Amino acid sequence: xxxxxxxxxxxxxxxxxxxxxxxxxxxxxxxxxxxxxxxxxxxxxxxxxxxxxxxxxxxxxxxxxxxxxxxxxxxxxxxxxxxxxxxxxxxxxxxxxxxxxxxxxxxxxxxxxxxxxxxxxxxxxxxxxxx
Numbered sequence: 802x803x804x805x806x807x808x809x810x811x812x813x814x815x816x817x818x819x820x821x822x823x824x825x826x827x828x829x830x831x832x833x834x835x836x837x838x839x840x841x842x843x844x845x846x847x848x849x850x851x852x853x854x855x856x857x858x859x860x861x862x863x864x865x866x867x868x869x870x871x872x873x874x875x876x877x878x879x880x881x882x883x884x885x886x887x888x889x890x891x892x893x894x895x896x897x898x899x900x901x902x903x904x905x906x907x908x909x910x911x912x913x914x915x916x917x918x919x920x921x922x923x924x925x926x927x928x929x930x931x932x
C-alpha cells in the first residue's frame with residue numbers, strides 16, 4: 802500500500818474541479834470522454850462520472866464500512882474484504898476509501914465498487930491515479 806511514515810487523515814473533501822490531491826499521497830484526477838486509454842492497475846480508479854455525487858470524500862476506512870466490490874453481486878464489509886485480500890494489520894490502518902454521498906466508490910489501491918464502474922451507457926469517466 803503506501804509504505805513509509807504513518808499519516809493522519811481526518812476527512813478530505815473535494816469537488817469535480819479538483820485535478821490533484823497531495824495528501825496523504827499524490828493522486829492525479831482527470832475527467833474525460835470514455836476511452837480505453839488509461840493504465841489498467843489497482844492504483845488507477847476509473848469511474849462513471851455520472852454516478853458520482855460531489856463533493857467526494859477521501860478518508861480512512863472504519864469498522865462497519867461496506868461496499869459492492871467490482872465483479873460481485875452482493876455487498877461486503879470492508880474489514881472482510883481486507884481479510885480476503887490478506888492485508889496485514891499494519892497496512893490495514895493505512896487503507897483509504899473514496900466515498901460519494903455515503904457510498905464507497907473505491908477501496909483506494911485495491912478495488913472499485915460495482916456501482917460506479919464504466920458501462921455501455923457511460924458518457925464521461927473520472928480517472929484517479931495514485932502515484
